[in-house]
Amino acid sequence: MSSDAELLQRARSFEHQALAFIYDSFSPGLYRYAIRLLGDTFLAEDCVAETFKRFLQALQARKGPNDYLQAYLYRIAHNWIADHYRRQPPQDELDESHPARGENPEKLVSHHIQQEQIRYALQKLTPNQQQVIVLKFLENWTNEDIARALNKPVGAVKSLQHRALAGLKRFLIDKDLA
Amino acid sequence: MNPENHIDPRLAAMLEELKDVSPRNPKAVARGRAYFLAQGATMRQAVSGREHQRPIGWNTLFRKERRLMNAFVSVILSLVLLLGGGAGTVYAAQDAMPTNLLYGIKTFSEDVRLWFNHDPQIEIDMLLQMFQTRVEEITALTAMDINPPAHVIERLNLHIEQALHVAANMNDSAMPSALLQIRTTLQTQEQAIIRLKVQGLSGTAQVFLHLRTMCENHIRLVELGLTDPQGFRHIIREENQDEFPGTPGPGYGPGPSPSETPGNENGHGDDTHNGEGMGPGNGNQTPDDQGLGPVDTSTPGNGGMGPSGTGGTSQPGNGGMGPSGTGGTPQPGSGGMESSGTPTPGSHGSGNKQDKP
Numbered sequence: 001m002s003s004d005a006e007l008l009q010r011a012r013s014f015e016h017q018a019l020a021f022i023y024d025s026f027s028p029g030l031y032r033y034a035i036r037l038l039g040d041t042f043l044a045e046d047c048v049a050e051t052f053k054r055f056l057q058a059l060q061a062r063k064g065p066n067d068y069l070q071a072y073l074y075r076i077a078h079n080w081i082a083d084h085y086r087r088q089p090p091q092d093e094l095d096e097s098h099p100a101r102g103e104n105p106e107k108l109v110s111h112h113i114q115q116e117q118i119r120y121a122l123q124k125l126t127p128n129q130q131q132v133i134v135l136k137f138l139e140n141w142t143n144e145d146i147a148r149a150l151n152k153p154v155g156a157v158k159s160l161q162h163r164a165l166a167g168l169k170r171f172l173i174d175k176d177l178a
Numbered sequence: 179m180n181p182e183n184h185i186d187p188r189l190a191a192m193l194e195e196l197k198d199v200s201p202r203n204p205k206a207v208a209r210g211r212a213y214f215l216a217q218g219a220t221m222r223q224a225v226s227g228r229e230h231q232r233p234i235g236w237n238t239l240f241r242k243e244r245r246l247m248n249a250f251v252s253v254i255l256s257l258v259l260l261l262g263g264g265a266g267t268v269y270a271a272q273d274a275m276p277t278n279l280l281y282g283i284k285t286f287s288e289d290v291r292l293w294f295n296h297d298p299q300i301e302i303d304m305l306l307q308m309f310q311t312r313v314e315e316i317t318a319l320t321a322m323d324i325n326p327p328a329h330v331i332e333r334l335n336l337h338i339e340q341a342l343h344v345a346a347n348m349n350d351s352a353m354p355s356a357l358l359q360i361r362t363t364l365q366t367q368e369q370a371i372i373r374l375k376v377q378g379l380s381g382t383a384q385v386f387l388h389l390r391t392m393c394e395n396h397i398r399l400v401e402l403g404l405t406d407p408q409g410f411r412h413i414i415r416e417e418n419q420d421e422f423p424g425t426p427g428p429g430y431g432p433g434p435s436p437s438e439t440p441g442n443e444n445g446h447g448d449d450t451h452n453g454e455g456m457g458p459g460n461g462n463q464t465p466d467d468q469g470l471g472p473v474d475t476s477t478p479g480n481g482g483m484g485p486s487g488t489g490g491t492s493q494p495g496n497g498g499m500g501p502s503g504t505g506g507t508p509q510p511g512s513g514g515m516e517s518s519g520t521p522t523p524g525s526h527g528s529g530n531k532q533d534k535p
Contacts, residue, residue, distance in 0.1 A: 014222035016215065016299055023211050028202065036196045045206050052214045060221050114195050137185065137193050165185055173188055 004069045012059050023052060026070060029139065030077050036134055037081050039119050047084075051077045071148035074135065078149075082127040121171035129164035132157060208354065216358030219303065276315055276330045285333065298344050302356050305341040306363045309334060313367045316385065326385055334389075338364070338396050339417070345403065346414040354404055361400040368393040 010018035027048055034044035054076050058064035065072035122130050128150055135141040135149065143161075147154045185193075271280035271287065288308055295301050312334035316326040338360070345356040371389050403410030 014218045016219065016222075019215055019218040020211070023214050027207070027210065031202050032199050035199050041200070041203065041206075045203075045210060049210050049213065052210075053217060056214070056217050056221055111195065111198070114192070115198075118192050118196055133193070134196075137190070138197055165189065169186055169189055172192055173186065 004065075004067050008065060008067070008069060012062075012064075014056075014059070019056075022055075022069065026073050027052070029070075030073060033074060033134060033139065034077060034081065036138055037119065037122065037130060038084070039116065043084070047077055047080050050080050054080075068148045071145060074131075074149045075151065078127060078131045085123060118172065121168055124171055125164050125167050126160075128152075129160050129167065132160045133164045133168065136161060212354035212358050215355040216362060219299070219355065219359045220362050222303065275318060276327050277319070277324065298348055299352070299356065301344050302341050302359060305337045305344070306360065309337040309341070309363060310367065312337065313370065313389070316389070317370070320385065331385070331388065335392055338392075342396065342399060342403075343414055346411045350407060353407055357400045357403045361397055361404075364393045364397050364400070368397070 007018055007022065011022060030048050030051055031044055034047040035041060038044050038047065051073055055064065055073060122133065125133070131150060132146055135146045136143075141149075143154050143157050147157045150157060150160075152160075267280065267283060271283035274280035274284045288304075292301065292304055292308075295304060312330055315330060316334070319326045319330075341356075341360050345353055345360060348356055368390060371386055371393070399410065399413065402413070
């Protein structure tokens, strides 16, 4: 499959193969992105499904991207996640009573709690800051790609990254030291 | 490290914790993919054409779309007038209602388009589109207080059954998407029927009830296909055998004994001399008009299921299910379920559903 533009042109005709290619190419990454921010497999699946649904609706309305499909899809996914947290803000208390599975339950629980703490700290950031952190440090995107996903200039992305890292440090490290 | 990417090592270590993502459930992936593709297929039906193919926007020759459309219609009309006859009639028939004389041409042209298509996905698209057209026709007729003709309802039913049949023949990866597409169409049309009923159109309660029941039954079948593909395929094949007799199938059934009169219409002779099961019968038997009984000349009928007798003149029928007898001269018959002997034409042979109209 060649460029995004050609792929999108075929997707606008709802060509079966093009749509299948898009789903197979981008849904794994979108799922990873969603589960890292949401921490819930069902919610992550909902996010992926809704992202692709909105993408189709955009195509049907003769809207949607002409290029940079990946950035467009991540933007939709992130908007969905931001909406989700607006509707249902994160709990203030961390749940530490997760059932242990596997051979080393203590390690599993500890790992899960740490993940929840980082997720909780991420949720204290603004949606754009969250997106920068996840895309940059977990998905290894370049600043240029992140700028496309956020529809912002690269300079703004750098600024968001700086503030986001400062915020995370404050929530996760300085708090422990205090 | 690039200074832009500088991050406190403790923070970096913490973020690493989030990189560990448990594997995605393959069933959820398949379900999500199928749902997405089904949505795409539904939207594909509604799309009139690619953007660059549609006469939208301004252009230098005709200045704006309306004039371009006028020119387009003029050209079409001129061609119709010039060419006249067949093509024009078919074109004009596309909006014909079941009460109209041109309706036969409309359905015939649909069948021809379906016949020339060999892509299962497109075939399903076309069948669902025809299904929607039939519902619209029934809706329009009932709005005029006209009872829809039985053949329209039968045809509507046939469209959806054919679509299910095509889906059943798809492989495991393509079938869920097709089934979801069928389910979406059925649910949409069922809702449309319910809305019409709410609006209180008169004299058609029976028709609506029939259509709703039909939609619900097919939706249940689709649900089965989504959870148990093999069971779904089995049911579809069995339904096809029940509803489309006369096409070839495997030969099985009791073999007749000599000089016997044929059995009942289910293909199982009453004769206790007949061997149960797959074995060939002996000669000297005469099948009844359902093609069920054997005769000594051993000529299987159309759709005949049983083997012909030995020593006779065996004749395989159209769609006969059983092998001809030994030493016989095969000749076509029709409808025989058992083929020992010389069956006369019948109508209960089992066969596969015909995909094409």
